[in-house]
Amino acid sequence: MNDLVKALTDLLGAEYVLLGDETAPYVADWRERYHGKALAVVRPGSTEEVAQVVKLCAQHATPIVPQGGNTGLCGAATPDMSGNAVVLSTARLNRIRHIDSANDTMDVEAGCILQNLQQAARDAGRLFPLSLAAEGSCTIGGNLATNAGGTQVLRYGNTRDLVLGLEVVTPQGEIWRGLRGLRKDNTGYDLRNLFIGSEGTLGIITAATLKLYPLPVAQCTALLALGSLDDAIAVLSAARQGFGASLTGYELMAGDCLRLVNQCYPQQRLPFEGESAASPWFALLELSDSESETHARERFEAVVGELLEAGRVLDAVIAENITQSKALWHLRESIPLAEKDTGKSIKHDVSLPVSNIADFIERANAALQAAVPGIRHIIFGHLGDGNLHYNVARGPDMSEDALLARQEDVYRIVHDCVHSLKGSISAEHGVGQLKRDILPQYKDPVEMALMHRIKQALDPQGLMNPGKVLVTS
Template structure:
């Protein structure tokens, strides 16, 4: 009876066609990796912030948890309901307007359901750059990017999503609206609520809009695909590139050769441009954004890379001569995840370490895994420039995924790293968070959750484990 009443109220709020149940709701109930399928009272699709606030108030009054969802492209099932069928999935895809662009202030104000690629294109039309870039940019949304503090390929130069946001609009668990859409780069008036909501994975409130930073469009970009003898040499090349390019080094990706061989096997139209490369080598995808022009960018690349060749840090290099060739290099990098998805089982880790420790960590952890799980095959790639590795592996038949992840995460923790660099905690890493965070950190996080969401209605079971006190009925 209570659910029937809630459904009637929700339909009156957003319109019957935007309250999905039964088969219509199914696409929203499974995470992108298809590891978790939940159940829900309904999937509700409000059109604006006021409807979001009203939906949240209705759910709070009915004791129904709220699971905010953007493009549903996450890796840790943070936007997927549990199996209790007690939650309402709040889809923000209809909040998709670019509200305003201020070129003089270098900002754009967008709603949470805007697809990342749409924001990039709107910025470019205004002669500006919005630099957040990741493989799912054609379907992920700004709200999800902010809720997970997304990283991507240009963190080295521009930072994570948190560094790209100036202001937020948020609906609280009580259904109130906090309008913090201020395009200010300096504002020391009290606690920074913006940074608290960013990265909270929908557990503290619902982000409905944001003011984002824009940057000048570079006059030239050059991309190089580079073969290096090993990961240690790739790290030396990173140091050389930082010294040679400074802030104009916008991306520095590393890929173990077996990852790229997987791509070329899975997608026949893709090719590696190198004539000789073996499985012990690593490839680097380096991008430079130059503010002077094409020739200046080309000259600087030649200086830096010729020095690396002479020093033995580089075995082979191909520099893009066109936008299409640059896109092909990036397509190789972005296809790794798709190629790995074709494996029967892939055990994934999204870790971060000081860049200086990464070569030793990879070498020693590879060895430990090979000893503990004979036949394991490593598939490692990531953003060496900011210390983030997607430390993935294809396990032998019968190996325990939990045991593998425990070994890797224990070694990450011992090295002073993080078990989640850019993908978040969601449902998948709640137990890991409890294992590796200190008691003080966990207690502070729980106090924040209790203070902002005392009834536990916002995305319960994500980030922090559900507890009996304060949980939704």
């Protein structure tokens, strides 16, 4: 046992310092794209213990890889193969410290499972609106580290927009106690937003003050069959006009995506028949109303009815109850699982101005088919905020190895299209290892230089999650 491991064991106890084979669940990412090794995995139980772990690692010049639920998609929480890093799991930092219903805030620790926070808010008669497919296993610390988005960004914003204060352990082992329930605090630099989205490269988020909202009185959900992307964008515009701030969700799905879900999970049936079931595009539309069930239903049916009459919507299924609503959402949320069950694909998490999305899909599809004939396009995402999960899968006459051999070409084509249309190569998944090397191709050089200066100023030893986000020597 080396000196650092002994010191960590003395600090936390042997039960919370994992070595050898015990580290296996912590050194590969969810997609099994990245594999690494760890000197040890530590599981501190308090912010003070996190600070002491960081101080010990700094004294021994040992890198630290923070890890929450390990559900990330860009390899940000996976150590490299050197075996020199300590993985710091926040799993034991899982307390809800305080709920302030009058101020509509809650103080929570970084290791809290997102679904548990949603339930705690509901139990207090409030809504915590962050919602994404991995909410049963992802942690709020990971959501903060990547500035996660999800299905309700259209109404409530990204994770960044749901946070008022943070508690952070710095690379030197200091504790910044910045938990504040203030919606106005104009007293200097916005350190909170510096750490959110930094993927553990500037410090370790240990707790946060989150915003809460009133629970909606009623929700209405519909699955819409659409004839084109232009119709999808026109429907979004009409929904914004008709519902205003009550529009909480607008998810776009290529027809092939839902048919893939039905193929993999026959019990999940597409609630359309005939030509409607063969539609090239579908949208999941959701309204949250604060007045009454009747008011919500009348508004919802009026807008959807007008869109049907205008021919912008080919067919619509409106959920009659919460069970049907959950079934419609389950179709959407099952797309990544069905995609994984059918083999590896090349995934993209991109954002564009909504006005450019149809142009992007047309250009990218054509360029990819010309370069790699026979591929399948798995396209879905949060059209309301311009975020697409534009994925590329192998065709029936192509092997998985043949597809992955063209991976760099596929990334280049897609990202070049995104960049030419004033978009971003990462919308909600972060950069991690996956996009680290190509990031400088698509970011302003001054912006990249400023990011490097911030990293150097806060983490001069370069020990905080090295090899993620930025290329460092």
